[in-house]
Amino acid sequence: DGGITQSPKYLFRKEGQNVTLSCEQNLNHDAMYWYRQDPGQGLRLIYYSQIVNDFQKGDIAEGYSVSREKKESFPLTVTSAQKNPTAFYLCASALGPPDTQYFGPGTRLTVL
Amino acid sequence: AQSVTQPDIHITVSEGASLELRCNYSYGATPYLFWYVQSPGQGLQLLLKYFSGDTLVQGIKGFEAEFKRSQSSFNLRKPSVHWSDAAEYFCAVGAGALIFGKGTTLSVSS
Numbered sequence: 001d002g003g004i005t006q007s008p009k010y011l012f013r014k015e016g017q018n019v020t021l022s023c024e025q026n027l028n029h030d031a032m033y034w035y036r037q038d039p040g041q042g043l044r045l046i047y048y049s050q051i052v053n054d055f056q057k058g059d060i061a062e063g064y065s066v067s068r069e070k071k072e073s074f075p076l077t078v079t080s081a082q083k084n085p086t087a088f089y090l091c092a093s094a095l096g097p098p099d100t101q102y103f104g105p106g107t108r109l110t111v112l
Numbered sequence: 113a114q115s116v117t118q119p120d121i122h123i124t125v126s127e128g129a130s131l132e133l134r135c136n137y138s139y140g141a142t143p144y145l146f147w148y149v150q151s152p153g154q155g156l157q158l159l160l161k162y163f164s165g166d167t168l169v170q171g172i173k174g175f176e177a178e179f180k181r182s183q184s185s186f187n188l189r190k191p192s193v194h195w196s197d198a199a200e201y202f203c204a205v206g207a208g209a210l211i212f213g214k215g216t217t218l219s220v221s222s
Contacts, residue, residue, distance in 0.1 A: 004155075006155075031208070033209060033210075035212075040121070040214060040215075041214060042116075042202060042212040042213055042214040042215050043156075043202065043204075043210075043212040044212075045209050045210070045211075048208070048209050050208070058209060088153075090155060090156065092156075097206075097207045097208030097209075098144040098163065098206070098207035098208060100146070100158055100161055101146075101158075101210060102158070103148075103155035103156040103157075104155050105154060105155045106153070106154065106155050108153070
């Protein structure tokens with residue numbers, strides 16, 4: 001089946017730790033995106049990548065980092081510099097702008 | 113500034129009644145517009161999109177939306193709501209990275 005997978009579904013982090021969220025797609029999409037969702041805030045863009053080995057910061061990139069070494073994968077690292085990381089994280093992919101973005105099931109990150 | 117406004121945070125509709133969810137946008141270029149739906153704890157599912165052409169677009173699950181350039185609006189409608197439509201609905205605009213509204217939560221009463 002084609003689609004977008006995110007893992008883990010739930011993630012718990014202690015303060016001061018870095019954690020990495022996985023996002024994989026087998027749709028042969030060039031573009032991939034990371035969004036953060038907080039209750040009542042909609043989705044906000046963290047990072048996006050339109051091609052392998054290239055990515056751009058979104059509106060709330062501080063405290064996050066990404067890599068795009070393979071077309072299929074776009075992992076997001078939440079660093080200890082992110083002061084309030086508890087949120088629902090959604091990954092999406094698209095053939096390329098302005099095409100439709102398809103979303104993964106999300107990862108819920110909780111800081112203990 | 114580019115933005116999307118969904119004026120209604122929460123709407124309750126009786127099952128079988130009609131539904132309209134409002135969306136207004138501010139965008140400097142040609143707007144590519146989307147409506148997504150999200151069930152609790154899940155990812156987003158595309159309901160419909162507008163890129164160009166006919167300003168009334170049909171989507172999945174019986175939803176439709178009308179693009180009105182003069183009003184900078186892209187309202188979502190459904191003639192008869194089902195209990196399974198209860199969810200959170202997001203309007204978005206963009207070509208590439210999307211700008212999302214804050215969402216409207218739909219409750220359906222019996």
